[in-house]
Amino acid sequence: MDAPEIDYRAELPPHRQIAVWVLARIESGDLQPGQPVPSEKELVDMFGVARTTARRAIAWLRDQGAIRTVAGRGSYVAGRGQGRTAGPG
Secondary structure, three states: OOOOOOOOOOOOOHHHHHHHHHHHHHHHOOOOOOOEOOOHHHHHHHHOOOHHHHHHHHHHHHHOOOEEEEOOOEEEEOOOOOOOOOOOO
16 A cells, blocks of 8 residues: 655645545545555554544544544444535535
8 A cells, every 4th residue: 555645835734635545545446335444553654644643634534424433443434325424504
């Protein structure tokens, strides 16, 4: 799994760059519904970022409905029908 280098001068903050990378792997089919996504530690090791940055990336993906997190088990690609949800209104 080759991770791109974080561009600290980019408009997107580091956690969003990581999230975009994970989303691209989901959209390409590299990660299928139900499969685990890289853990915080794996993201830290892959991207060379702080754990809080990796945690924010996972939280952002969860907030977008792209992944689901099971306490003590990890985070997984959301299944079909569990994807992004429309906001209120």
